[in-house]
Amino acid sequence: MRLTLRVWRQSAADATGAMVTYDIDGISEDMSFLEMLDSLNEQLILEGDDPVAFDHDCREGICGACGVVINGDAHGPERTTTCQLHMRHFSDGDTIDVEPWRAGAFPVVKDLVVDRSAFDRIIGAGGYISAPTGSAPEAHATPVPKADADFAFEHAECIGCGACVAACPNGSAMLFTSAKVNHLNVLPQGAPERETRVLDMVATMDEEGFGGCTLTGECATACPKGIPLPSITAMNKEWLRATRKVAR
Amino acid sequence: MALATRTDKRADRKAGDPGGGRPGKRPSVLGTLWGSTVGKKAVMAVSGLVLLGYLVAHLLGNLKIFFGPGEFNEYGHWLRTMGEPVLHYEWALWIVRVGLLAAVILHGVCAYQLSRRDIAARPTSYVHKRRRASYATRTMRWGGIILALFIVWHLLDLTTLTVNENAQPGHPYENVVATFSTWYGNVIYITAMLALGMHIRHGFWSAAQTLGMGSATRDRVLKITANGLALVLTVGFISLPVGVMTGLVS
Amino acid sequence: MDDILPPTYTDYSTGEPLVDTKAPGGPVAERWDTRRFEAKLVNPANRRKHTVIVVGTGLAGGAAGATLAEQGYHVVQFCYQDSPRRAHSIAAQGGINAAKNYRNDGDSIHRLFYDTVKGGDFRARESNVHRLAQISVEIIDQCVAQGVPFAREYGGLLDTRSFGGVQVSRTFYARGQTGQQLLLGAYQALSRQIAAGTVEMHPRTEMLDLIVVDGRARGIVARDLISGKVSTYFADAVVLASGGYGNVFYLSTNAKNSNATAVWRAHRRGAHFANPCFTQIHPTCIPRSGDHQSKLTLMSESLRNDGRIWVPKAHGDTRPPAEIPEDERDYYLERIYPSFGNLVPRDIASRAAKNVCDEGRGVGPGGQGVYLDFADAIRRLGRKAVEEKYGNLFEMYERITAEDPYQVPMRIYPAIHYTMGGLWVDYDLQTTVPGLFAIGEANFSDHGANRLGASALMQGLADGYFVLPSTINDYLARNPHQDTVDDSHPAVAEAVAETEDRLRLLLAVDGDRTPDSFHREIGELLWEHCGMARSEVGLRKALDRIPQIREEFWSRIKVPGTGEEFNQSLEKANRIVDYLELAELMCLDALHRAESCGGHFREESQTEGGEAERHDEAFSYAAAWEFTATGTAPVLHKEDLVFEYVHPTQRSYA
Secondary structure (H helix, E strand, C coil): CCCEEEEEEECCCCCCCCCEEECCCCCCCCCEEEHHHHHHHHHHCCCCCCCCCCCCCCCCCCCCCCEEEEEEECCCCCCCCCCCCCCHHHCCHHHHHHCCCCCCCCCCECCCCCCCCCHHHHHHHHCCCHHHHCCCCCCHHCCCCCHHHHHHHHCCCCCCCCCHHHCCCCCEEEEHHHHHHHHHHHCHHHHHHHHHHHHHHHHHHCCCCCCCCCCCCCCHCHHHHHHCHHHHHHHHHHHHHHHHCCCC | CCCCCCCCCCHCCCCCCCCCCCCCCCCHHHHHHHHHHHHHHHHHHHHHHHHHHHHHHHHHHHHHHHCCCCHHHHHHHHHCCCCCCCCCCCCHHHHHHHHHHHHHHHHHHHHHHHHHHHHHHCCCCCCCCCCCCCCHHHHHHHHHHHHHHHHHHEEEECCCCCCCCCCCCCHCCCCHHHCCCHHHHHHHHHHHCCCCCCCHHHHHHHHHHHHHHCCCCHHHHHHHHHHHHHHHHHHHHHHHHHHHHHHCCC | CCCCCCCCCCCEEECCCCCCCCCCCCCCHHHHHHHHHHHCCCCHHHHHHCCCEEEEECHHHHHHHHHHHHHHEEEEEEECCCCCHHHHHHHHHCEEECCCCCCCCCCCCCHHHHHHHHCCCCCCCCHHHHHHHHHHHHHHHHHHCCCCHHHHHHCECCCCEEEEEEEECCCCCCCHHHHHHHHHHHHHHHHHHHHHHHHHCCCCCCEEEEEEEECCCEEEEEEEEECEEEEEEEECCEEECCCCCHHHHHCCCCCCCCCCHHHHHHCCCCEEEEECCCCEEEEEEEECCCCCCCCCCCCCCHHHCCCEEEEECCCCCCCCCHHHHHHHCCHHHHHHHCHHHHCCHHHHHHHHHHHHHHHCCCCCHCCCEEEEEEEEHHHHHHHHHHHHHHHHHHHHHHHHCCCCCCCEEEEEEEEEEEEECCCCCCCCCCCCCCCCCHHHHHHHCCCCCCCCCHHHHHHHHHHHHHHHHHHHHHHHHHHCCCCCCCCHHHHHHHHHHHHHHHHHHHHHHCCCCHHHHHHHHHHHHHHHHHCCCHHHHHEEEEHHHHHHHHHHHHEEECCCCCCCCHHHHHHHHHHHHHHHHHHHHHHHHHHHCCCEEEEEEEECCCCCCCEEECHHHHHCCCEEEHHHHHHCCCCCEEEEECCCCCCCCCCCCC
């Protein structure tokens, strides 16, 4: 199929960017969206142009590296990652707008590449269980009810792609933060740091310049892993509980 | 053998930051609430629910207008003598007023600060626009501003009677009729009540989420309650101007 | 055929045999304890004075970085991704083996040891494998303590499942995302140390060379991928946890940016490269859909627990699968290997698929696929149970192929997945360059000629959490006061200059071919001649062709932009430079090993039934190659393998 792409081009973090139009032909419907961009780039290189920079790695929808906003939707029209979005969801002759994640906490690095290191700092603030290597008790020492294990898993599925922030009109990282808080706080292993975890992670989230949550639900709609909106409610509850317990 | 390598992050954090403070000193509940986006939302949720509770009482009182000037004016007078003889004349009313003012201010200040923050957190918008979220969600900010302006007018109109041309102190029934006898009084009031409905519809559900009271199983009940409250309050309040316009109340 | 000896080629020379001086003697079950006791320790108070560089943040690197920092070392860590959480370990689906024997099904450390040595077709070291089996149980404990949400039974205890190549149920899993969950565990432990300031993390920074001073690894040259700045980093020891080299094939299940540059540059600086031809081809990948294909997607091997693999009995049968009656289907794995059936090891399952496709019985576009059918499982267990177990894999399949595997059998085909070869390391995981360690898939140590399913996660975490943090102490304790080095040292200046020159040259050629076009070409050549089946004729062809491609590369490559910016084309091209050398060594290694073993199938060495035939008297060794110069004959050092506990037999899964 033949497509018109309008792609955000920005040569560096401090440069001004703009949407640039490209025509591209010979796109197969079995291609992934990134393979379509690959083929645009092959064309650009041979024409002596700078190829479009975009983050990607595993191309299996699990590493969370890729992610662009396609026609206004984070990761495009399907509920999946950009690498797992296939061109069969578009039609011949379509015009497709491709933009980077937009959020104050995710500055553009180049073209469609943004800096998501704020996520790493949120995890560093408490998104872990302190269990130094070698200190672990026998795995079966603490049974975990299956329902809790499943709840933890559903939240642990987050791939840290940042689509939630990109989709949120407030550039909020609540869904990302809540996914990790809920994963760890429901487990008995996570109990000793339950309060400090949620307080510190939320505080870091605020410090990084993410917006607040107005419960528009855009994040959960965009999330390729289906982290549900009630995840945020559960974190709010954890946070209020921790505030009561830890604070004076 | 593992050495203790976890630093006390609370100690590292800059003073004045959410949940921060000086090393070793435990943060206060209020400080933590005020310093965090999640806390500020909780403040908004609680103050919003207080105002919502007030509105329900307010509506019940308003509906007395349909039982004639005697009963309505008597109710108006009772508001001032409420709490007697424990409290002095009008004290209870002033306590309620101060409480409501505090709730409105907290709600407004939090909304303002969070909105500023939210707008700053998304400095660049997408070139490709598309419709996002529900109407009620998107109108929270504008709706809030409309309601704030309405409250000012409403107080000037029916409490201080400053802008009510035909006002007579001590005759609330007649004053209400006077307000709704003007076209602009009806327009302002009905517009504000529609905004109120929208605001409650998302606000009530949102407050429940913010206070951690929502869950997947409870979500339906919460949404129905939110819609029900919004509908009852909007229709209830609008019934007054409609009553005046149709001559049911005169 | 028993008298086959390695032919004498002029392509390489044979050097001194290699001996693993760190491996302790005594009963195999006691060797790890012995080694840990013999190893010198670094006083906890002195640890922070030692800097250790760790390259890579996957299971091995992430675990090692976190653990070394917990012990008190100053860790400087690198990854090319924007976050340490994205390392490709995250894509591992199926599970992790551990000899917990929670099922009471006869499992034990010794059985895991036995299965792994046998599964590796007797080309792995017994000492290493036994240590791996011992540590496997501690890994599960460690991960559970970190909050890894493994699948659990209703009683709250851990669930396990069986996996290819074994008859016990010892694989722990977290739906189809075990690698993700284990990696996030390691990443979270690492993040805790980064926040504590004990790990200095450099994301989006790629190692481009190793700095060797006075015969010891003392640092790396790395490029900041955003600014393009080439910098040096110094340390008392360097740990490579940069993964495997499967991407040399262009199409593989590896992440697009996984690459061999770190290990290859280390190899050029003196680290021997062992068994490069031992590559694993995974039997259950989604077949390619066209020339645009940029990578192949794996479907977890666990699918073989319930899926049945078949092709039509008739050649060129193009009927839709539902219209092919039961008696016209050939469930070839169940037919040829009745006792293991669909659960034979990966190499055997892959080769069998290739054979039926070569016979013209393959299905799907180009006849490059076989069916993996869940109809029986859905009938037996119900759709819900199948969904519970494999739901996310089925979804992924449907997303990619637009076919619903609940209705239509999946189509699968083998693809390059894992590389058993890697930098040669001793029992301490130290390479032939003192102070340079290699862990995880980057080394060659534990899987021999074939890796069993769910063992990569086990090895990565064993190396990272438990082995390296113990053994690196010994090196640092024995070399406590190394001279400080800086950019002015001639060896450092040389490494930096070489790196910068190479980047400059890549940008200067300004030819007419893209980096990807070269990568595809070398990949196709390798897949053809050094893929699922190798022959002397084919390998010779590849060895003739590779230097030509290399020459063409340096005259026709086109890399747009500059070196002083975020330039993904430059990153790619620079990695291809190393693939073009590595590919040659792989073919040479495959050529010299004139036997079939594990993932290495030499057409000249097979039984009458078409099974791989090993030649232990001639090839029971690890082949460690020493670099000489680009395009020049390398030197082969053999490390003889001794089997005291598991006696080599021809593997039989029939």
